[in-house]
Amino acid sequence: MSWFFKSKQVNLAILVASFMMGFVPYFLEVPQVYGFANTLTMVSAVVGQFAIVIAIYSQYRRSLRFISERRKGWVYNIYLLVLMSVMILMGFLVGEHHASYMWLVNSIVAPCSSVVYGILAFYMFSAGARAFRARSLKAALLIIAGITVLLYQAPLTGAYFPGISPYAVFLTEKVGMSLNRMFSIAIITGAIMLNVRMLTGRELAFMGFVGEEGS
Amino acid sequence: METWIFLSQIFQIFIAFCLFTTLYGKGNPLRSFAEYSYLAAGTAMSVMWAWNYIRDHAIIGLQAGEWIWIPAIILGLMMWFRIHPKYSYISRMPIAFTIGIGMGWTIRTNIFTQFITQISATIVPLFDQGAMWLFERTVIAVGIITMMSFFIYTTEIKGPHLWSATFGEYFMYLAFGAVFAGTFMGRLGLFVGHMQSYMFPVWKQPYTLGIAILVFVVMLWLDRSGLGEKLSA
Amino acid sequence: MGKEDFNLLKWMATYDKRWTYLLLFILVLLPMIYPIGMPISVSELTKEYYEQLETLEEGDIVLDSWSTEYSGYMELKPGMISSHKYFIKNGIKLFICLGHPEGLALVQALLDEELKSYMEKYDYTYGEDYIILGTALPNQAATLAMATDFQGSVKVDWKGDSIQGTFLDRIETGADIDMISDYTTGAGNPGLINHIVLTFGTPMIQNQIGVSLPGSLANKDAGLITGLLASTRGGSELELLVNEPGPGLIAMDAFTLGHYLLIIFIVIGNIGYFGWAKRVSEERERTTIR
Numbered sequence: 233m234s235w236f237f238k239s240k241q242v243n244l245a246i247l248v249a250s251f252m253m254g255f256v257p258y259f260l261e262v263p264q265v266y267g268f269a270n271t272l273t274m275v276s277a278v279v280g281q282f283a284i285v286i287a288i289y290s291q292y293r294r295s296l297r298f299i300s301e302r303r304k305g306w307v308y309n310i311y312l313l314v315l316m317s318v319m320i321l322m323g324f325l326v327g328e329h330h331a332s333y334m335w336l337v338n339s340i341v342a343p344c345s346s347v348v349y350g351i352l353a354f355y356m357f358s359a360g361a362r363a364f365r366a367r368s369l370k371a372a373l374l375i376i377a378g379i380t381v382l383l384y385q386a387p388l389t390g391a392y393f394p395g396i397s398p399y400a401v402f403l404t405e406k407v408g409m410s411l412n413r414m415f416s417i418a419i420i421t422g423a424i425m426l427n428v429r430m431l432t433g434r435e436l437a438f439m440g441f442v443g444e445e446g447s
Numbered sequence: 448m449e450t451w452i453f454l455s456q457i458f459q460i461f462i463a464f465c466l467f468t469t470l471y472g473k474g475n476p477l478r479s480f481a482e483y484s485y486l487a488a489g490t491a492m493s494v495m496w497a498w499n500y501i502r503d504h505a506i507i508g509l510q511a512g513e514w515i516w517i518p519a520i521i522l523g524l525m526m527w528f529r530i531h532p533k534y535s536y537i538s539r540m541p542i543a544f545t546i547g548i549g550m551g552w553t554i555r556t557n558i559f560t561q562f563i564t565q566i567s568a569t570i571v572p573l574f575d576q577g578a579m580w581l582f583e584r585t586v587i588a589v590g591i592i593t594m595m596s597f598f599i600y601t602t603e604i605k606g607p608h609l610w611s612a613t614f615g616e617y618f619m620y621l622a623f624g625a626v627f628a629g630t631f632m633g634r635l636g637l638f639v640g641h642m643q644s645y646m647f648p649v650w651k652q653p654y655t656l657g658i659a660i661l662v663f664v665v666m667l668w669l670d671r672s673g674l675g676e677k678l679s680a
Numbered sequence: 681m682g683k684e685d686f687n688l689l690k691w692m693a694t695y696d697k698r699w700t701y702l703l704l705f706i707l708v709l710l711p712m713i714y715p716i717g718m719p720i721s722v723s724e725l726t727k728e729y730y731e732q733l734e735t736l737e738e739g740d741i742v743l744d745s746w747s748t749e750y751s752g753y754m755e756l757k758p759g760m761i762s763s764h765k766y767f768i769k770n771g772i773k774l775f776i777c778l779g780h781p782e783g784l785a786l787v788q789a790l791l792d793e794e795l796k797s798y799m800e801k802y803d804y805t806y807g808e809d810y811i812i813l814g815t816a817l818p819n820q821a822a823t824l825a826m827a828t829d830f831q832g833s834v835k836v837d838w839k840g841d842s843i844q845g846t847f848l849d850r851i852e853t854g855a856d857i858d859m860i861s862d863y864t865t866g867a868g869n870p871g872l873i874n875h876i877v878l879t880f881g882t883p884m885i886q887n888q889i890g891v892s893l894p895g896s897l898a899n900k901d902a903g904l905i906t907g908l909l910a911s912t913r914g915g916s917e918l919e920l921l922v923n924e925p926g927p928g929l930i931a932m933d934a935f936t937l938g939h940y941l942l943i944i945f946i947v948i949g950n951i952g953y954f955g956w957a958k959r960v961s962e963e964r965e966r967t968t969i970r
């Protein structure tokens with residue numbers, strides 16, 4: 233029976249069949265088929281949520297190993313496991329709308345989440361101040377464009393020197409947008425190529441078939 | 448104001464500044480405490496998020512008699528075998544199913560939004576709306592094509608391809624400068640908004656400044672005494 | 681050997697970056713304690729966003745998608761507050777979908793704290809004027825299901841109460857949604873564009889962070905998004921347009937000072953590079969060759 237789960241052909245057939253069920257109905261406009269495809273997409277979303285258990289298991293395993301080996305900072309791992317377990321239990325027992333659970337969410341997750349991204353402002357500041365050197369024409373273009381848009385973005389400049397607006401808006405909305413559009417087109421092209429490789433069985437490492445490409 | 452809400456506000460300020468000590472560049476127990484708190488609480492929140500999704504769809508669906516959720520739950524449980532050293536191959540099927548469905552509707556939609564629509568928005572009539580429109584659309588079209596030519600590595604870059612790639616490279620540097628400025632604006636706005644939440648209403652200001660100074664002094668003392676690195680994770 | 685004399689150009693090339701962190705901190709906090717009140721201008725982008733808001737009529741239903749974590753809320757807060765004040769003042773019906781686990785904290789921060797008194801002022805009540813569907817749009821699959829069969833895929837609100845008998849009874853598919861209002865920190869929920877905008881032609885406005893702005897500009901240029909609000913700056917401009925001053929306008933002093941500080945240090949760094957670092961590096965190369 234294990235051959236059925238291990239078989240590359242069976243798993244590839246499931247991959248292709250589920251791809252077809254997600255891809256083809258869009259072009260058929262048959263309500264029953266479309267409805268079934270929608271149901272399958274919801275099923276796949278639910279299946280995907282089960283993966284969180286793997287993340288929890290990995291975290292517990294890693295922390296317990298740190299604790300048993302008394303590695304540097306092992307005390308923090310005890311704290312992590314206790315806090316995580318308490319919050320998960322609270323979520324199941326009292327619900328996530330309960331005041332105590334929300335207290336922990338608002339007191340820990342909210343500020344830390346903000347700091348993790350807010351701290352990037354300092355790193356970007358430092359990177360810009362230390363790396364922006366006009367060593368060549370290309371670097372000079374980078375700095376000129378950067379300073380022009382920075383000046384425009386400071387609200388005071390726009391109020392007293394409105395002449396900078398057309399140049400900065402051009403750089404942001406045309407030049408910067410072109411870069412992003414180019415990357416979008418290039419990335420989706422690469423994604424389609426990768427998906428074709430996956431569907432033809434040449435790229436199956438994501439399913440655990442390592443070293444069997446093309447066979 | 449309720450005591451718990453007040454304590455929550457103060458703790459938020461404290462843990463935020465503990466995490467800001469990352470900027471000092473050296474480990475310290477305040478930062479480790481904040482990091483591990485965030486990791487624990489964030490992971491717990493993700494668990495509840497996943498559970499709510501499963502409950503709201505699969506469990507409630509089953510209770511309503513929708514038997515399609517039985518294979519969904521079975522596939523989900525099969526996914527857990529990923530961590531088993533001997534039977535991890537059982538998880539291949541749910542992974543194949545999930546990724547297949549995801550590929551299906553992602554490709555058929557992203558081909559339109561990220562590919563066809565973007566290309567058709569680039570190749571537009573140039574002479575319809577005046578000189579400025581002509582200039583802007585020409586810049587966009589030429590910029591995109593030349594930047595793409597810079598990334599073609601399958602042939603030797605020479606001749607007209609070299610001119611195109613060189614122009615594209617200079618165009619990219621111009622674009623990166625503008626994008627950097629936009630990114631900095633975003634992050635600064637995030638930081639400013641974050642600080643606003645600790646400085647307003649005005650009653651918070653002495654607490655914020657006091658906690659900031661306290662954390663800064665403790666961090667410096669821990670560093671100078673050598674305890675910072677020793678007690679950190 | 682005597683102590684080396686202070687070399688300004690050398691300092692400009694080699695200063696400890698942590699001093700700039702402290703300076704940025706001070707320049708952000710100081711205007712909050714002692715506001716300066718610098719004037720701001722309103723960009724065309726924000727004006728177009730506001731024009732899109734003005735196309736809505738009382739009773740229209742808007743899909744309010746909060747695809748942002750709490751950190752993104754800090755940046756999008758001015759835009760979110762002023763947009764929602766507009767919706768509340770003009771009687772627009774909202775159904776709020778959270779796209780991130782941290783959305784729970786957002787509900788409390790925005791609805792229970794920032795907008796509570798405003799909602800009471802305009803008698804904007806839960807169930808009648810707005811409904812929170814919770815994590816209804818965590819991924820594209822869920823968005824697709826909602827877009828094609830709303831009543832079949834969404835039955836309860838975020839607390840498990842039935843949504844039958846509310847204004848959401850009017851929605852069968854994405855075509856019945858009058859507008860999408862998306863607050864996002866990244867690509868957002870691409871399902872909104874893929875499955876609602878493209879399929880049903882529903883207009884979509886977006887409040888986007890600075891990092892992801894170029895991507896959204898590409899979508900706006902392609903006609904996928906009809907209105908775009910750019911980060912904190914756009915939010916503060918919208919506060920001016922809807923005549924509801926708030927955290928955005930207060931933040932603009934710090935915003936201006938932060939930008940100018942970066943420009944000053946870029947200039948300082950280049951002076952230090954050309955005045956000292958480049959010369960030292962060339963001398964070192966000459967010495968090595970000899």
